[in-house]
Amino acid sequence: MGKPRKPKGRPISGWLILDKPIDFGSTEAVSKIKWLFKAQKAGHAGTLDPLASGMLPIALGDATKTVPYVMDGRKIYEFSVAWGEERTTDDLEGEVSQRSDQRPDAEELRALLPKYTGVISQIPPQFSAIKIDGERAYDLAREGETVEIPAREVEVFRLTLLGTTPNLAHFEIECGKGTYVRSIARDLGRDLGCFGHIASLRRSFVAPFAEDSMVPLSELVALEKIEDEGERLAALDAFLIDTSEALSSLPHLAVNDDQAHRLRMGNPIILRGRDAPVAEPEAYATARGRLVAIGEIAEGEFRPKRVFAET
Template identity: 85%
Template sequence: MGKPRKPKGRPVSGWLILDKPLDFGSTEAVSKIKWLFKAQKAGHAGTLDPLASGMLPIALGDATKTVPYVMDGRKIYEFTVAWGEERTTDDLEGAVVQSSDERPSEEDVRALLPNYTGVIEQVPPQFSAIKIAGERAYDLARGGEVLDIPPREVEIFRLSLLGCTPHLAHFEIECGKGTYVRSLARDFGRDLGCFGHIASLRRSFVAPFAEDKMVPLSQLTALESIESDEDRLAALDAFLIDTGEALSNLPHIAITEDQAHRIRMGNPIILRGRDAPLAEDEAYATVRGRLVAIGEIGEGEFRPKRVFNTD
């Protein structure tokens, strides 16, 4: 039997909070970051369409194990809806399928917002990444199929009208996992009787990462001019956020080096002290501020589920 193939790249780990530019796909962005950092593994926490800009959290190395916790986080978008046309993709990229000369008043738009706040049912766009019978909806839609996509429950915590003209309306939304802003534009237009599509979309927040953590792609690619591999990679690594920051919404325990060693061997540890948590389905453990494991707490023990390399 041959030896296991050694992974290509560096075992670098952490989160890069990319400010994704327009006309750049999420998968393309991940590939570019993986190449720049010479990383063994990379993945993102929530697709942004090529015509959308803003926050795209990218996980490198062991941080990919924490992607689901970021995917579940709240998100904030600013978006502009153009009235008068509904399009196949619900944004500027698609062909016009319905049009109207009607335009809503500001009062009409404001009156609509309570209907789209809280837990609502939403039909995803025909051109979306959800799977229908094992295939991506956008692949089927590109082939000319008209899809019967069932509605899904999504949660909208806040929806504000920031301004409007007769032809455009600018909004800000704070929403939960799985919300399609393009679907909102489509449904707003239908409810108002004027049709609508997304004219611009920018994501400014993905919990728990704040807007000031974003790094423009141009700032990273500018470092390609550094000739020394060591210096260039050190400059890139300075933009990484510790893997554990993705878990800041979970309960946390600080442990000793001896306890960390036991956890890395796959063993539970006993939690002592008056302030020790009694029961948690998920919590994370750190030693000297570095992530060691995600696990569950019960019966006075922390039991690891996912162990991280903190060397």
């Protein structure tokens, strides 16, 4: 039996909060960041369409183990809806499928917004990553198939009208996991009888990462001009956010070096003291400020489920 193949790249871990440009796919962005950082592993938390810009959190190395916690976080988008046309993709990329000369005013829009706030039922776009019988909806749509995508419940915490022009309306939305803003635009247009599609879309927030943590792709690419590889990689690494930042919504436990070693070996540790937590379905442990494990607190123990390499 041959030796196991050594992973290519650096065993670097952390989050890079990319400000994704328009006309750049999420998968393409991840590949570019992985190449720039020479990372062994990379993944993203929440796809952004090529025609959308803004926050795309990218996990490198062990940070990929924390992607689900970011995927579940709240998101904020600013978007514009163009009235008068519904399109096959529900954005500028698709073909016009319905037209109307009718245009809504601000009063009509504000009156409709409560319908789109709270837990709502939503049908994802035909061109979406939803799987239908094992295939992506957008692959079926590109082949000319019209598929029945079941409605699903999503949560909208806030939908605000920012302004209007004769043919456009500008909104900000704060929403939960799985919400399609393109579907919001499509359904608003249908309810108003004027049809509509997304004209612009930008994501400004993905919990727990703040807008000011975003790094433009151009700023990262500009560092390629640094000839010394060590200096170049150090400049890139300065943009990384610690992996544990993705877990800020979970209870936190600080452990000592001996406990950290046990946890990294996959063993539980006993929690002592009057203030020791009693029961938590999920919590994370750190030692010397570095992430050690995600696990469960039960029966006086912290039981690791996912462990992180010492860096």
